[in-house]
Amino acid sequence: QVQLQESGPGLVKPSETLSLSCTVSGGALNSGPYYWNWIRHPAGKGLEWIGRVYTHENFKYSGGTTYNPSLNSRVSISLDTSKNQFSLQLTSLTAADTATYYCARGLQHIEGATSVWFFDLWGRGTLVTVSS
Amino acid sequence: DIQMTQSPSSLSASVGDRVTITCRTSQSIGHYLNWYQLKPGKAPNLLIYAASHLQNGVPSRFSGGGSGTDFTLTISSLRPEDFATYFCQQSYNTPFTFGPGTTVDVK
Numbered sequence: 001q002v003q004l005q006e007s008g009p010g011l012v013k014p015s016e017t018l019s020l021s022c023t024v025s026g027g028a029l030n031s032g033p034y035y036w037n038w039i040r041h042p043a044g045k046g047l048e049w050i051g052r053v054y055t056h057e058n059f060k061y062s063g064g065t066t067y068n069p070s071l072n073s074r075v076s077i078s079l080d081t082s083k084n085q086f087s088l089q090l091t092s093l094t095a096a097d098t099a100t101y102y103c104a105r106g107l108q109h110i111e112g113a114t115s116v117w118f119f120d121l122w123g124r125g126t127l128v129t130v131s132s
Numbered sequence: 133d134i135q136m137t138q139s140p141s142s143l144s145a146s147v148g149d150r151v152t153i154t155c156r157t158s159q160s161i162g163h164y165l166n167w168y169q170l171k172p173g174k175a176p177n178l179l180i181y182a183a184s185h186l187q188n189g190v191p192s193r194f195s196g197g198g199s200g201t202d203f204t205l206t207i208s209s210l211r212p213e214d215f216a217t218y219f220c221q222q223s224y225n226t227p228f229t230f231g232p233g234t235t236v237d238v239k
Contacts, residue, residue: 004175047219047230068227102176109182117223118166118181124174 002027004103004123011129018090018130022103022123023083030081032056035066035106037119038077038088040099048099052106053077053086093130100125134158134222138231144239151207153234155220160200164224167196167205170217170233179218180205210236 008020022036029036038050051067059081067075076089090097104119135158145151155165163183170176178187180196183203193208207214215238220231 046232047221049226049228049230066226070227104176109185111182114162114164116164116166116182117228118178119168119176119221120178120181120187122175122177 002105002121004105004121006101006103006123006126008101008126008128010127011131012093013132014094014130016093018088018093018097018128020088020101020103020126020128021080021083021085022087023085024105025084029079029084029086030055030057030059030062033061033108035117036077036079036086037104037106039102039104039119039122040097041102041125042096042099050088050090050101051075051077053079055079095130098128098130100127133227134161134224134229136220136222136229136231138218138220138234140234141232142235142237144237145210146239147210147212149210149239151210151214151236153205153218153220153236155198155203155205155231157201157203157222157224159224161222161224163199164222165196165198165203166221166223167194168219168221169214170219176219207236 005023032055035052037052054064055062074091102125103123105121107120109116137156139154165183167180168176184196217233217235
């Protein structure tokens, strides 16, 4: 079965750039249609959707991204199909970026003319602390 | 952004209890509403998608309802493994947003 696993540094200094990867095992990243997402959860607060990257079994349709406007200027999500991974880069870190970061697969349910996206698979999350 | 609220923020219950959690959105979203269960150290688990569809493998004691701006997640008979935090999430438009969560703990 498909599983997701986040990896990256647990501690990053303020003003630096965070780089996280999500490895997809048990299935091909470049299939779908899927959206591959990053979501974070600061301790004691709600979940925040960071952004997503699209893949399709026809590769020419893959790679499109959507970001949360609250982070838009600082975030980038990319695909590495050779490693079956997708990655997050978040720049200009502050203490407010301290959180557990999750990767998640987005799948759609089509009913008539509507298409509802949901996160059907998640990684266990990785805690990132921003501190000097 | 679509704002999400959940009530209650926490509740204490016993095994066998019927539990209902409410999620409200700041604008009508049709049935574009999903529910997740979160336990410490574990991957979040999708329970319900499109307001009322039970995800494969999720026990039938979980059910979802509602449309528009008001939604519910019901656990018909609470099991020990159901003590967790539950989040609703709208996928009507981006940025996707989540409710603040409801923690179900042992009475």
